[in-house]
Amino acid sequence: MFPPPRDRPQHVRLAIVMVGLPARGKTHIARRLSRYFSWLGYRTRVFNVGNYRRAHLGSQKDHRFFDPSNQEAAAARAMVARMALDDMIAWFGEGGEVGIYDATNSTRQRRAEVAARCQEAGLQVVFVESICEDEEVIESNIRQTKLHMPDYAGMDPDAAVADFQQRIANYAKVYEPVEPSEGSYIKVIDVGRKVEAHRIQGYLPSRLVYFLINLHPLPRPVYLARHGESTFNIEGRLGGDPPLSPRGEAFAARLAGYVAKEIGEGDLVIFTSTLRRSIETARVLVRPFVEWRALDEIDAGDCDGMTYEEIKRRLPAEYEARKQDKFEYRYPRGESYRDVIKRLEPVIVEIERERTPVLVIAHQAVLRALYAYLMDHPPYECPFIDIPLHTVIKLTPSTYACKEERVYLGPDPSPPITSSKNSPST
Ligand code: F6P
Numbered sequence: 161m162f163p164p165p166r167d168r169p170q171h172v173r174l175a176i177v178m179v180g181l182p183a184r185g186k187t188h189i190a191r192r193l194s195r196y197f198s199w200l201g202y203r204t205r206v207f208n209v210g211n212y213r214r215a216h217l218g219s220q221k222d223h224r225f226f227d228p229s230n231q232e233a234a235a236a237r238a239m240v241a242r243m244a245l246d247d248m249i250a251w252f253g254e255g256g257e258v259g260i261y262d263a264t265n266s267t268r269q270r271r272a273e274v275a276a277r278c279q280e281a282g283l284q285v286v287f288v289e290s291i292c293e294d295e296e297v298i299e300s301n302i303r304q305t306k307l308h309m310p311d312y313a314g315m316d317p318d319a320a321v322a323d324f325q326q327r328i329a330n331y332a333k334v335y336e337p338v339e340p341s342e343g344s345y346i347k348v349i350d351v352g353r354k355v356e357a358h359r360i361q362g363y364l365p366s367r368l369v370y371f372l373i374n375l376h377p378l379p380r381p382v383y384l385a386r387h388g389e390s391t392f393n394i395e396g397r398l399g400g401d402p403p404l405s406p407r408g409e410a411f412a413a414r415l416a417g418y419v420a421k422e423i424g425e426g427d428l429v430i431f432t433s434t435l436r437r438s439i440e441t442a443r444v445l446v447r448p449f450v451e452w453r454a455l456d457e458i459d460a461g462d463c464d465g466m467t468y469e470e471i472k473r474r475l476p477a478e479y480e481a482r483k484q485d486k487f488e489y490r491y492p493r494g495e496s497y498r499d500v501i502k503r504l505e506p507v508i509v510e511i512e513r514e515r516t517p518v519l520v521i522a523h524q525a526v527l528r529a530l531y532a533y534l535m536d537h538p539p540y541e542c543p544f545i546d547i548p549l550h551t552v553i554k555l556t557p558s559t560y561a562c563k564e565e566r567v568y569l570g571p572d573p574s575p576p577i578t579s580s581k582n583s584p585s586t
Contacts, residue, residue: 172202173252174364175278176260179271179289179338182328183301185351186290188377190262191560193288196371196508199501199533202257202364207248209263210309212240219310223326228334245274249281258364259283266335271342286365287345288372289338294350298328305560352376374513382511382534383422383519384527384553387437388412392465393549399457399464404440407571411550412444414569418552419445419519427516431455431507438521449521454503457523461494486543497543501529508533531555535562 176193178186190206197204213221217236225233241263248259265271271287278285292298302324306312312320338345340358346369347356357369388408392400404412419428430449432438433456442449463471463478472479475492482489490496504526511518511530520530524547532542534555547553550570556563 172257173283174258175283175285177287178262179265179287181331183298184290184292190260195536197258204258206260206262207244209241209244212244216240223323226327226330268336287338289347291349374509378515379558381517381554381556385521386549387441390437396467399460401436412441416445429514429518432521442521454507455522458500458525459494461491463491487540
């Protein structure tokens with residue numbers, strides 16, 4: 161399992177309890193929160209009661225099954241909700257840190273029971289309630305996500321939407337919004353137009369508010385590209401602040417052509433690092449861009465400017481240590497991958513906040529970390545992710561997955577060999 165960061169606040173155990181009628185984007189929020197907290201290094205898991213229901217009671221249930229006056233069904237639904245909660249509490253007992261209980265939790269009584277069980281287990285509880293009355297948003301959510309669930313497999317889409325609307329109406333009969341007397345909560349109203357926080361204290365709940373304030377469900381692509389080849393890349397040297405090579409400049413020109421084709425006259429937010437090679441690449445696009453120090457390449461400290469061969473020869477113990485644990489290894493007077501992830505958090509939140517496409521022109525280690533976040537890979541995998549030079553990675557997020565396209569823009573038949581091929585443990 162992913163080892164906890166050495167510098168984290170002690171004994172973090174947070175239960176996030178989702179609340180809201182069906183089709184209010186709870187699962188979207190739960191998954192995004194899970195990805196964010198996992199990426200920050202917390203053992204995180206979503207417990208989705210809908211999945212328990214499908215697994216234990218069968219998936220093809222029509223709206224009558226969700227009618228609160230259907231006592232038999234209500235008892236069965238309460239049973240699967242308890243199973244998911246039991247599993248979450250057992251998982252916390254095994255070292256879980258951020259558990260997300262994804263269910264409607266639509267009555268005060270149900271929430272009081274969930275909160276009591278969590279508190280008995282020593283967990284901090286925050287309700288995250290998603291409220292939305294915009295019929296268009298609700299219907300689009302039903303069509304985009306619910307119709308693809310096994311519940312409606314093989315059914316006429318309009319009949320499925322009508323059934324789901326009746327399911328919502330059944331939940332609405334008993335739904336009670338969260339009240340201040342129930343404890344800590346965050347209400348996300350109209351897909352983030354307004355966010356209300358009540359009695360939020362401590363480090364993790366504060367991160368939760370920070371993240372939710374910036375989250376929105378609009379899908380738009382994020383493009384990741386390394387700067388064009390630099391003179392250090394040719395020599396296999398780490399870090400430094402070298403200029404682009406002629407091949408790197410040629411890539412920048414092709415990137416400009418790609419952007420013009422993809423975006424046209426549309427808006428594009430461009431982030432670069434503060435290093436020469438990424439700024440030189442971005443300049444050719446002739447669009448405004450924002451420089452972030454947080455996007456600078458991993459700091460190789462005393463090894464900056466060396467090749468991997470030189471490190472092996474001159475600092476063999478350092479070379480070995482990195483080979484043993486490339487994620488945790490920190491260069492002398494430099495950084496580790498874990499350090500890089502930590503400093504990238506504001507960039508991640510900024511990317512979440514943007515509603516237009518975003519292009520990040522940066523460096524190998526930094527883009528590995530961003531890619532791991534966007535593709536929901538565990539952070540310890542990031543040192544090994546393939547991010548070649550002269551290749552644009554287009555990631556288009558949705559609720560349940562992120563579509564990836566890689567476009568090679570180099571002059572050669574395949575991406576140039578990058579220095580990381582010689583890097584320990586890649
Ligand atoms: O070689 C290019 C580079 O961006 C270096 O500046 C950096 O140290 C390295 O890649 C990161 O890759 P790895 O973690 O595989 O050494």
